Amino acid sequence: MSDEQYDPQALQAKWQQRWERLEPYRAGEDPADERPRRYMLDMFPYPSGDLHMGHGEVFAIGDVVARYWFLRGYNVLHPIGWDSFGLPAENAAIKRNEHPATWTYANIETQANSFRRYGISFDWSRRLHTSDPDYYRWNQWLFTRFFERGLAYRKGGLVNWCPNDQTVLANEQVVNGRCERCGAEVVRRELTQWYFKITDYAQRLLDDMDQLTHWPERLLTMQRNWIGRSEGADVLFEIEGRDEPVTVYTTRPDTLYGATFFVVAADAALADEIVTDEQRPAFEAYRAEVAKLSDIERLATDKEKTGVFLGRHAINPVNGERIPVWAADYVLSDYGHGAIMAVPAHDQRDLDFALKFGLPVKVVVHTGLADPAETGQATPGEGTLVNSGPLDGLGKAEAIAKIVEILAAEGRGRATVNFRLRDWLLSRQRFWGTPIPIIHCPDCGEVPVPDEDLPVTLPDMRGEALAPKGVSPLAAAEDWVNVACPKCGGAAKRDTDTMDTFVDSSWYFLRYTSPGYSEGPFDPEQVRRWGPIDQYVGGIEHAVLHLLYSRFFTKVLHDMGMVNFTEPFVRMLNQGQVINGGKAMSKSLGNGVDLGKQIDEFGVDAVRLTMIFAGPPEDDIDWADVSPAASQKFLARAFRVMAEAGAAGAPGADFAAGDIELRKVTHRTIDEVTRLIESYRFNVAVARMMELTTAARRAIDSGPGAADPAVREAAETLAIMLSLVAPYAAEEGWERLGHGPSIARATWPEADPSLLVQETVTCVVQVAGKVRDRLEVSPDITEDDLRALALASDKVRAHLSGDPRKVIVRAPKLVNIVP
């Protein structure tokens, strides 16, 4: 019976080769192809080495969906590519004294081979690598378009600097004061950098979330928090001795009468401008102190308030009161206007500051709570306005409306909206990325490289030349840097920074629709045909990185008339992590599990099945809790059913002649698995496949036997359903059942409704909520009949002493009698 042995490695060798020849997963390109289209995408990998367990999970999940769509008859686009620019390649190049491309493309080949073995249903013909000049030239082209529209600009300011990676970072890449990539503490530096004006799209990024009805709620919440919209008012304060008034932003203009001091961000230009000569030494000392703090120290919530008096006073516009102006680091220079009015009675931060420096506290909202000056607890809640002139007696909402009206009439303020979101800092002082296509000309300024000169390719640099020096390595490539200005022809220099690699990934999903296109980043016709992406699968860690940036890019491209939708990803699934023993796998813990070794030991199918069966796709998988060996056992069992059924008969049997009991199981399974796959409960779907396998096994051993058409029907059904998760076993089983390759071209089975109806159902009869009897009844029994039947039951009557008070009938499944 060795013929029915399940030998995963042999099947892999056999079918991987055949699939490569058959290409069953190529997206249909024929414009006359009438099949409905679906676009399935997994977040493309960074080629850091071979594929790891995390990849194994994402791609196994995505493949269930893609393969299901193939079987449902869709024209499916399921592409793969590599996010191949980035720091690790550069670091490897320095260490090995070679070009970053060497390491990068070697890893890509390794991963591509592993993907092929892993049996993912990719359309390999659309493969792309973001580090190819053919790809990154379009980054440059897009950058130029953004620049022309004022969406890419350069400005100076304090930026996040990673001392380990020796480059600046976007706000999104700083997590709790640490570099998102390497974990080093980020410091702040004053630098001139390129930005994308994502803040122009803040409101739309928020509004269009209405379209994202198939995104996980927590992901939307993260983006909402990140964008951080708030409503409030701008209020103008005069500063004694300064001509222009200073604007502050507040969400509580109703508390304006309670402002007892004024705070300017210590690092804001305004502080430096208005500090008096007398206070300057103290201010400068303070500012230097603050500059030394890391983000982690600065943002510690339990940190004591610090600050320094600037020697000046501001005038409260509503009552003319003189209030002292301080500098402090709890006010941020890049939010609002970098200055605030402080209302210590009703804002905890202001109160902490006031109590520390002995500043007055004035209650203007009566909340019924104790005096903040006494308790140290600010009262930020609602109440009735007091000590506030025309606002007295009003509630919060009325007071805000009224004060805004008054301020507006006097030209001293207006209602406004603010966002926490900052512009996207995109320049990086590293080599292995897309050169920014700008030429700096002493006469013409920032001149974009003309489209016909794109791509600006990277100069050939390797090894030590790439070592981080705090400025881009490109600056050292003099032949490359020095160019003629495209406008005036004079001597000029290229910008030496490269783009954040998140630029690359912000539009790659559009390129897949026409990867060879040379007239633009993508063929708008093909994007219309395939887009937007029906299902995207990837990690939640990209919530306010890649997923936010891609949404922004899509909107800009929409405004440019290049795409016909405003949201790129219709449905989003965040898979969980693969962990081991309750902890993330890591080298330092020594608890890593190697995907390749798991596959060597258990086979691709068993590893994939384990990933899918472990639990809901968004849950973490603890590899210590699951059993690839058990998966392999199940696959062997399923395989034997297919092989035995195949050996006992031929395709085309009349299923209707088969064993009715098994047929019912098969069709109930089809019905349930279809629903389970469509609702993404893949783990439960696998459980149903296991049951079907058991039922078929029983039919072979102790029922009608392997030759019964119902057994064949069950086996064929099993093969097709199993192919979503275990393509090798399924494909071989399909062949044993007498079908030609590939199972990817088979049709998803349909349940016969006549086989789903049950002749009888078990009705539970309860007395006072306790089960006392079970009745076999017809599914369409009437309530009255069921009630009579239940009351006639001896077992029920044994628990009744007289007439029941109430009888609840839920035909046909339940009767509850209340005695």
Added chain:
RNA sequence: GCGUCCGUGGCCCAACCGGCAGAGGCGCCGGCUUGAGGAGCCGGAGGCUGCGGGUUCGAAUCCCGCCGGGCGCACCA
């Protein structure tokens, strides 16, 4: 601290709209098979659904409060 999701046999996990707590897997125990082991096949045990209250004829499911955990936010005025 605030918000949010979650807590079901020893373990991973099911349970449609509130209606018999258990589908599937791991582990454990037993039987058949085998020279033995493994594999295979068949069967079994195992629970106050985190705790306390409430709504209901009926609660794992809905509501409130605790306890424990995950995630997010946390000087953004």
